[in-house]
Amino acid sequence: MKSVDIGTLSNSVCFSFTPAELAKELYFYPTWCGHFFCTSAYYMKRKTYPPLLVVYVREGLFHVEYRNQVFDAKKGDVVLLDCSEPHYYRAHDGLEFVYMHFDGSNSHEICQHILDQQGALIRHENNALIGNLLYNMVYFYQSGEVETMFQSSMRIYHVFEYLLAPD
Numbered sequence: 001m002k003s004v005d006i007g008t009l010s011n012s013v014c015f016s017f018t019p020a021e022l023a024k025e026l027y028f029y030p031t032w033c034g035h036f037f038c039t040s041a042y043y044m045k046r047k048t049y050p051p052l053l054v055v056y057v058r059e060g061l062f063h064v065e066y067r068n069q070v071f072d073a074k075k076g077d078v079v080l081l082d083c084s085e086p087h088y089y090r091a092h093d094g095l096e097f098v099y100m101h102f103d104g105s106n107s108h109e110i111c112q113h114i115l116d117q118q119g120a121l122i123r124h125e126n127n128a129l130i131g132n133l134l135y136n137m138v139y140f141y142q143s144g145e146v147e148t149m150f151q152s153s154m155r156i157y158h159v160f161e162y163l164l165a166p167d
Contacts, residue, residue: 003034007042007091015141020149024104027153032101035138038091049083051101052111054159056131060095064088066120078122078130080163082111098134102156114163126162133158 003012014034023029031051036042038060055062055078062073065088066081072092073079081087083101118124137155140147 003036005036005042005044007039009037009039012036012038013138013142015138017152019104023149023153026105027149028102028104028107028156029149029152030100030102030137030156033099033134033137033141035098035135036096038093038095038097040091040093042095043088043090045088046083047086049087049101051083051103052107053079053081053083053099053101054130054134055079055081055097055099056127056134058096058098058131058135060097061092062095062097063090063092064120067115069120071121073121076123076127076131078124078127078163080111080114080118080120080122082108082115084108098131098138100134100137100156100159104153104156107156110160110164114160118163122163124163124165125167126165129162130159133162 003014016032017030019029057073057075057077059075
């Protein structure tokens with residue numbers, strides 16, 4: 001579906017998901033994913049939002065304020081946020097990114113472990129793999145494909161696998 005967020009251009013797309021109760025009990029599951037092309041009018045400021053967020057910056061700068069850190073993620077960077085904590089992010093003109101909000105199983109504990117070790121801005125050799133995974137996910141759903149709860153969960157496991165791999 002087309003994004004209606006302020007500051008996203010017309011070629012931006014996003015998809016929302018309602019997980020089955022079994023997925024909530026056993027698996028990781030996506031709640032949103034998308035591919036956004038932004039102007040500087042795009043922003044998000046929240047005190048809390050239940051899911052986690054992983055972003056891969058394809059072009060431009062993505063300004064983030066999280067856990068008393070302020071940074072601009074650039075092309076090739078990954079940003080990981082536990083959105084249950086206060087967070088603010090905004091676009092600079094020309095920002096293009098792919099993203100996934102997700103939740104489930106022990107995802108918040110794994111996210112906290114990664115944030116404690118690496119912080120929210122991740123510059124790692126596996127970032128391109130995460131970017132490809134998110135990009136492919138968006139276009140999988142854009143083409144009308146369907147997958148099992150386990151397959152959706154594996155996408156998120158792979159994100160964690162890439163984030164936790166040693167340099």
